[in-house]
Amino acid sequence: MIRTKAVVKYLGYILLFNSLFLFISAAISFVNKENALNALLISAVSCTVLGVTPQFFIRKYREISFHEGLTISVFGWIITCVIGMLPYYLFGGEFDTVANALFESVSGYTTTGSSILNDIEALPKGLLFWRSSTAFIGGVGIVLFVLLVLPEKKGAMSSFYRSEVSDLSKMSFFTRSKQIIRIIATVYFSLIIAETTMLTLLGMSLFDAVCHSFTTVATSGFSTRNLSIAAYDNVWIEVGIMFFMLISSIHFGIIYATITRKKNNIFSSHPIRMYLLVMLIGIILITFQLTRENLYGLWESLRYAAFQVISLGSTTGYATVDTGNWPIFSILLLIYFTIQCGMVGSTAGGMKFDRIYLFFASVTKQLKLILHPDGIYVVKMDKNVINHELELQIMVFIILYILTFSVTALLLTATGVDGMSSFSASIATIGNVGPGFGEVSSFSNYRMLPDAAKYILSANMLLGRLEIMNVLALFLMLGGKK
Structure with a gap:
């Protein structure tokens, strides 16, 4: 009771x-x-x-x-x-x-x-x-x-x-609640102070630096400027913010372990190495296409591709260029990153790379069992064996996640929003990413949407932040289900 x-x-x-x-x-x-x-x-x-x-x-x-x-x-x-x-x-x-x-x-x-x-x-x-x-x-x-x-x-x-906090995230803390508070607080405030100092030294006003540090480390993407980070036209500010966006999308427990030089750190974690590798591949592919299509020179293509991939992939949502006129392949890659997003135990939203990593590991296990029915296979994340219950939770979460943004997109089209905007807005809001494509692209906003669409997307953002399973569990509990 x-x-x-x-x-x-x-x-x-x-x-x-x-x-x-x-x-x-x-x-x-x-x-x-x-x-x-x-x-x-x-x-x-x-x-x-x-x-x-x-x-x-x-x-x-x-x-x-x-x-x-x-x-x-x-x-x-x-x-x-x-x-x-x-x-x-x-x-x-x-x-x-x-x-x-x-x-x-x-x-x-x-x-x-x-x-x-x-x-x-x-x-x-x-x-x-x-x-x-x-x-x-x-x-x-x-x-x-x-x-x-x-x-x-x-x-x-x-x-x-x-x-x-999800069960998957807790596996990396190995500690008590009071220690968890200290770890999260140490990482969160250290990153904010470090970024504020960096941005101030690079020429931002102290006010802008504090505001952007708040929203970078929280992977929010709110800016004090209409053109977001593009307003500063400073490559070093962009590089600095890219670093903090990326680090803020990684498990805070792992960051703390890296800073304190413990064994379980960023460099020893296979999922984190894979996460960074996928980001790098995305940057290379988009850079190649932007250069091939003669939209920008090689340097500009790399600069824009890197910032946009890290920004959307970390669910921050800052922008340095309007991606609305990019080739469809690049747009689809960016949409993928708005679905994948960061890692559990960070401030990032989205489906989380860890879950996708374990999903494919579970699929691989099932394929092996088809080929070798008598074999014994387990799913691991680093040295942790993932039990069957957690595997099932991840499968259910991914299904519910896809179902939720699909239903949201359908509801948005019913309010009069076009298909591309509905699809990308539903993904961007449930993933807590921010900008989408179509009418809600990086240099546009959500103002032109009907009020009904804004209420739908507000609920979608909350579902993404609270995680769907928690909300459904509460409804079941309040409904008297055991």
């Missing part, structure tokens, strides 16, 4: 965490004397009141069950996205409808990076900082915060962690 008061109390903590960033955003607006101050202050105070109230009237709980952790996780994201739209809607401007404000909020928190804005640079700095903060919170900030305030009992902490 789920204790509603326990759930409400921890949802209150999540709102308080959001209110901190709303007050910081309001302070930035105050210093710059911006017209977004009232919208941010009203939102911050409202969020604080809603978050503080349960702390006064509901006692602390020593234990949280897995079902309660799952409920806190799912409803925490939903409530956060609804509260997060308040500053946008109260400010107005291009956020002239609930659909637009909600879409931008969900896109930020789920680290998707899709936008309805035609003129990002017209937004006040306070609102731009809030927009980037939603990506920071959605990356792993909200998970870290809730893990910190949960009861220290093993069962209590692991319940929320289990609902937020």
Whole structure:
């Protein structure tokens, strides 16, 4: 049985965490004397009141069950996205409808990076900082915060962690919940500080550097510029951001192990080596075609191909060129990377390369069993033997993932969106990637879509961030199914 008061109390903590960033955003607006101050202050105070109230009237709980952790996780994201739209809607401007404000909020928190804005640079700095903060919170900030305030009992902490992190990801941590917090926090904040420093040294303003670091490490892709990273026209900024996009899409536990020089690191992990190899092959193939088609010279082709492959493959979604006029083969390759995406245990979204890796390993095992029925074969990821239950979970997840973006694409066409835009938008949003193709390409946005389509895509983004299995499990639980 789920204790509603326990759930409400921890949802209150999540709102308080959001209110901190709303007050910081309001302070930035105050210093710059911006017209977004009232919208941010009203939102911050409202969020604080809603978050503080349960702390006064509901006692602390020593234990949280897995079902309660799952409920806190799912409803925490939903409530956060609804509260997060308040500053946008109260400010107005291009956020002239609930659909637009909600879409931008969900896109930020789920680290998707899709936008309805035609003129990002017209937004006040306070609102731009809030927009980037939603990506920071959605990356792993909200998970870290809730893990910190949960009861220290093993069962209590692991319940929320289990609902937020896939079983496949947990295999690489080999550690306790408190150590997990330290590992994730160390990697997350170290990457943000390092990237902020790098971008500042390369010529970005401190404000832009902080905002882009928030959204790069969270693999969100929200930029403070209309032309995204192309606005800077600086190859070294592009190279630096490519590095941080790539590293942020790799399992944080493995990154930590590499930094601390432990045996299980990036260089010893076969799935990571394969992940990097697939990226490299994609870059080479697209570079070759762009050069052959005389769209750009060799250097420019390599520069654009590398950035776009890493950006979409890491689910960040920054852009340095409009890919809408690229050859169909290159576009199809980029669509593949928006499906594959990064790795479990990172801030990246999507199907995850690890799952695809294990899927093909499972298929290979089945083919061997057909040829040698009496043989004994196992699926391994590095030194870990994957049990049959996890194999089955991966198969089911992939089927549900494909089914979900297919149904979403059909629903979008029913609202009047064209086929290419519907297909690519559904993949880009469930994968938390951001830009698609057609009407929603890298230098376009989602503003022209009907409100109904924006609500559908907002739900799709949440499904992608929460992972489909968790949402379905919650529905079964609330429906009384065991």
